[in-house]
Amino acid sequence: MKGMSIRAILTVPNPILKQVSKPVAKVTDEIRALMDDMLETMYDAPGIGLAAVQVGEPVNVIVMDLAKNEDEPAPMYFVNPEILEMNEEEKPYEEGCLSVPDVYDEIDRSVRVKLKYLDYHGKEVVEWAEGLYAVCIQHEMDHLKGVLFIDYLSRLKRTRAVKKVQKNEKLKA
Numbered sequence: 001m002k003g004m005s006i007r008a009i010l011t012v013p014n015p016i017l018k019q020v021s022k023p024v025a026k027v028t029d030e031i032r033a034l035m036d037d038m039l040e041t042m043y044d045a046p047g048i049g050l051a052a053v054q055v056g057e058p059v060n061v062i063v064m065d066l067a068k069n070e071d072e073p074a075p076m077y078f079v080n081p082e083i084l085e086m087n088e089e090e091k092p093y094e095e096g097c098l099s100v101p102d103v104y105d106e107i108d109r110s111v112r113v114k115l116k117y118l119d120y121h122g123k124e125v126v127e128w129a130e131g132l133y134a135v136c137i138q139h140e141m142d143h144l145k146g147v148l149f150i151d152y153l154s155r156l157k158r159t160r161a162v163k164k165v166q167k168n169e170k171l172k173a
């Protein structure tokens with residue numbers, strides 16, 4: 001894609017990550033350029049999901065690609081995503097986050113969610129997500145509410161996670 005760039009991924013305790021992102025008025029070329037940059041940034045990380053706030057843009061935009069490394073890329077674009085229904089059954093999954101590097105812990109998520117969102121061209125889509133798709137979209141939509149997966153952990157675990165990320169960021173700088 002023309003003119004794509006890799007952006008810096010914000011890490012805890014950056015306060016921007018706690019902001020509530022705003023809806024997008026219209027899926028413009030500018031929003032598409034942001035999604036292209038987000039995908040390039042996500043592939044470089046590497047990761048399978050990324051919310052716009054993680055690159056410092058608090059708008060309701062998410063990108064994902066759940067394809068296995070050996071498969072063709074399968075980029076997914078979500079503008080103004082909403083969860084219409086959540087299956088009440090929950091299952092634990094070992095989550096990580098590009099904004100909380102090298103921290104992993106089990107988080108319970110709904111096994112199926114009914115989604116409504118605008119796609120790359122602004123067309124409305126309504127579909128059910130399950131499996132890793134359900135886990136990842138719930139993790140990303142939390143980012144749009146300023147919520148990180150470590151916010152579900154005990155205060156002690158959360159404090160240790162933030163201290164670990166800050167120490168490692170200092171070593172990198």
Ligand code: K2U
Nearest residue numbers: 047048049050095096097098099136139
């Ligand atoms: O920070 C992010 O939002 C990217 C997350 C997305 C994610 C979190 C939990 C569970 C699934 C996806 C990850 O850091 S992407 C890295 C990754 C790769 C494979 C499986 C799980 C996480």
Ligand code: ZN
Nearest residue numbers: 096097098099
């Ligand atoms: Zn994350």
